[in-house]
Amino acid sequence: MPYKTGSWGIQAQERAQCRTEYFKEYYKRRPDKDRNSLGYEGEMIGLEVLSGSEKISNPCDINWNGKLVDVKTARPTESNGGSSLPRWKFFLSKQKNKIDLFLLICKDNDGAVVNMYLIPDVDIKNGNLSFNVETASKYSKYLLSL
Numbered sequence: 643m644p645y646k647t648g649s650w651g652i653q654a655q656e657r658a659q660c661r662t663e664y665f666k667e668y669y670k671r672r673p674d675k676d677r678n679s680l681g682y683e684g685e686m687i688g689l690e691v692l693s694g695s696e697k698i699s700n701p702c703d704i705n706w707n708g709k710l711v712d713v714k715t716a717r718p719t720e721s722n723g724g725s726s727l728p729r730w731k732f733f734l735s736k737q738k739n740k741i742d743l744f745l746l747i748c749k750d751n752d753g754a755v756v757n758m759y760l761i762p763d764v765d766i767k768n769g770n771l772s773f774n775v776e777t778a779s780k781y782s783k784y785l786l787s788l
Contacts, residue, residue: 684715710741727774735769
C-alpha cells in the first residue's frame with residue numbers, strides 16, 4: 643500500500659529515512675561495545691578464574707573442561723523492602739536448562755569484584771536470581787575464593 647499524502651504520508655516517510663540515516667552514523671562512531679561492556683569484562687574474568695577454559699559464542703560464553711558455562715555479571719541495585727544492603731539481580735531464563743553452570747560475578751559500583759558464584763544449572767529453581775549479602779548464604783557453598 644503506497645504512502646498517503648499529508649501529515650502522516652510523505653513527511654512520515656522522510657522522518658523514517660532521517661532516523662535510519664542517523665542511527666547508521668551513530669553505530670559507526672560509537673566505541674566498540676563488546677570491549678567496554680560489563681558482560682565482556684565478566685567473561686574475561688571467567689576465563690582467568692576457570693583454568694583451562696576457552697571462549698565460545700553459542701550457546702553460552704565459556705567451555706570449561708567440557709562443561710558449558712554462562713557468565714553473568716551485575717552491579718548492585720537498591721534492595722527491596724527498604725534495606726540498605728546492595729542487591730544483585732541476574733536474569734538467567736534464556737540460558738536455563740541449556741547449559742551446565744552459571745558463573746555469577748557480583749561487582750560493586752566501582753567495578754571491583756565483590757563475590758563470584760559457580761552454580762550448577764539444576765540448583766537454580768527459576769529464571770531470575772536476586773540476592774543480597776545476607777540472602778547469599780543460600781549459595782555460599784558455590785562461592786569462589788577471590
